Amino acid sequence: MTSTLFRTKxxxxxxxxxxxxxxxxxxxxxxxxxxxxxxxVIIGTGIxxxxxxxxxxxxxxxxxxxxxVAGVVCGxxxxxxxxxASTVPVAGSAYTFSYASLGELPAWIIxxxxxxxxxxxxxxxxxxxxxxxxxxxxxxxxxxxxxxxGRDGASGFGFDILAAGLVLLLTAILVLGVxxxxxxxxxxxxxxxxxVLVVIAAGAFFIKGDNYKPFVPKAQTVxxxxxxxxxxxxxxxxxxxxNFGVMGIFTAASVVFFAFIGFDVVATAAEETxxxxxxxxxxxxxSLIICTTLYVAVSVVVTGMQKYSSLSVDAPLAxxxxxxxxxxxxxxxxxxxxxGLTSVCMILLLGQTRVFFAMxxxxxxxxxxSHVHPRFRTPYRPTILLGVVIAIVAGFTSLSELAELVxxxxxxxxxxxxxxxxxxxxxxxxxxRSFRTPWVPVLPVVSVLASLWLMLxxxxxxxxxxxxxxxxxxxxxxxxxxxxxxxxxxxxxxxGVAP
Numbered sequence: 001m002t003s004t005l006f007r008t009k010x011x012x013x014x015x016x017x018x019x020x021x022x023x024x025x026x027x028x029x030x031x032x033x034x035x036x037x038x039x040x041v042i043i044g045t046g047i048x049x050x051x052x053x054x055x056x057x058x059x060x061x062x063x064x065x066x067x068x069v070a071g072v073v074c075g076x077x078x079x080x081x082x083x084x085a086s087t088v089p090v091a092g093s094a095y096t097f098s099y100a101s102l103g104e105l106p107a108w109i110i111x112x113x114x115x116x117x118x119x120x121x122x123x124x125x126x127x128x129x130x131x132x133x134x135x136x137x138x139x140x141x142x143x144x145x146x147x148x149x150g151r152d153g154a155s156g157f158g159f160d161i162l163a164a165g166l167v168l169l170l171t172a173i174l175v176l177g178v179x180x181x182x183x184x185x186x187x188x189x190x191x192x193x194x195x196v197l198v199v200i201a202a203g204a205f206f207i208k209g210d211n212y213k214p215f216v217p218k219a220q221t222v223x224x225x226x227x228x229x230x231x232x233x234x235x236x237x238x239x240x241x242x243n244f245g246v247m248g249i250f251t252a253a254s255v256v257f258f259a260f261i262g263f264d265v266v267a268t269a270a271e272e273t274x275x276x277x278x279x280x281x282x283x284x285x286x287s288l289i290i291c292t293t294l295y296v297a298v299s300v301v302v303t304g305m306q307k308y309s310s311l312s313v314d315a316p317l318a319x320x321x322x323x324x325x326x327x328x329x330x331x332x333x334x335x336x337x338x339x340g341l342t343s344v345c346m347i348l349l350l351g352q353t354r355v356f357f358a359m360x361x362x363x364x365x366x367x368x369x370s371h372v373h374p375r376f377r378t379p380y381r382p383t384i385l386l387g388v389v390i391a392i393v394a395g396f397t398s399l400s401e402l403a404e405l406v407x408x409x410x411x412x413x414x415x416x417x418x419x420x421x422x423x424x425x426x427x428x429x430x431x432x433r434s435f436r437t438p439w440v441p442v443l444p445v446v447s448v449l450a451s452l453w454l455m456l457x458x459x460x461x462x463x464x465x466x467x468x469x470x471x472x473x474x475x476x477x478x479x480x481x482x483x484x485x486x487x488x489x490x491x492x493x494x495x496g497v498a499p
């Protein structure tokens with residue numbers, strides 16, 4: 001039984017599967033498209049909110065260093081992703097990489113994890129986008145009926161029509177083709193990066209050197225808690241993270257990590273890239289470098305404009321401009337955040353459909369979902385199914401507490417990919433690798449430890465929810481996936497290929 005649970009799928013077979021006419025995706029993406037996807041999904045509200053919030057509560061002006069730390073953790077994972085994506089240029093990201101290196105059950109677990117991660121991420125972002133649009137509409141004097149404004153604050157029936165409508169619109173764009181999605185994303189990313197650069201340039205004129213003193217505020221010990229809302233590391237070891245000081249920078253890094261979530265989605269588009277061996281590493285690493293630079297610049301500006309202890313929590317960057325006598329920037333920032341969230345939502349939805357498509361093509365989910373559209377060459381069936389489901393979830397649910405599941409899911413994927421790199425190096429040293437992760441196995445081990453550290457700083461209740469979802473995944477695998485996988489059918493038909 002153990003041998004069937006950890007049976008691996010040959011890289012050559014994975015690549016052959018991408019050439020089957022009914023299951024082949026169109027290759028149309030370039031390195032620039034991939035970089036735009038990465039920047040599009042990483043830069044969201046985090047750059048406008050987290051920078052000031054974490055500066056006030058955790059790190060002071062040293063929040064810039066917290067972004068560097070979080071960027072390094074993601075960078076370690078990105079280097080591992082880059083090797084896999086260039087070696088196994090197949091849809092599915094961490095799921096496909098795990099299938100080639102760790103085996104079927106680990107691949108199923110990570111695929112199941114990614115489906116939840118991207119689904120919740122899409123829904124949460126859609127609800128956040130709706131909030132910004134509601135604010136802009138209110139400023140213009142237009143008000144939606146309470147029943148169509150979402151669950152938050154609704155006295156009776158409440159459905160967020162804007163969030164659901166956004167998901168359905170993006171679903172239609174994804175069905176029509178990934179190149180169209182790339183063009184829409186390029187336009188949206190150009191707008192929001194312009195907004196970020198304008199904010200950085202304008203804010204630089206209002207910086208006061210005294211606001212940076214002290215750059216690393218004196219450490220403040222946080223009292224250890226015993227509830228499920230406390231970080232898991234507290235419950236395990238009684239250790240409570242500190243705010244401010246040197247350790248406060250690392251505490252802040254575990255919080256601002258939210259702002260980096262999504263760069264791994266770039267790897268899900270490997271199969272639709274014209275030259276994945278060259279372009280995937282450029283897209284993954286390039287987008288991460290660009291976003292880290294922008295995050296650091298924004299954090300330097302916001303903590304220089306206003307004393308960190310005076311920053312607001314809800315809209316720190318916008319309020320910092322108000323404090324300098326320039327309130328109109330608040331609306332400008334809200335506009336940039338709303339535009340930015342559109343691309344975040346689209347790319348998360350794209351990532352989820354590609355993972356679902358890859359699992360279906362392997363037989364772990366019904367093969368019905370692995371057929372591509374005869375004209376657009378997109379996985380239209382899972383795209384429509386998941387788009388409708390997420391639209392309903394986004395419309396009816398307030399997902400603020402579940403957002404942390406997106407974080408733990410991403411870190412779990414990082415760990416699996418990092419573990420897979422040295423394993424595939426050992427089991428398949430013959431594979432051509434256009435990009436090689438340096439210092440193996442040291443770098444992957446450091447990546448695992450860094451991701452695990454951030455996971456331990458998440459609340460215990462997040463771990464509990466994650467464990468429940470994983471338990472459901474095990475049940476589905478043993479009930480359906482294990483017996484229906486194409487590898488299982490191959491073993492029952494020696495020498496043949498599953499239909």
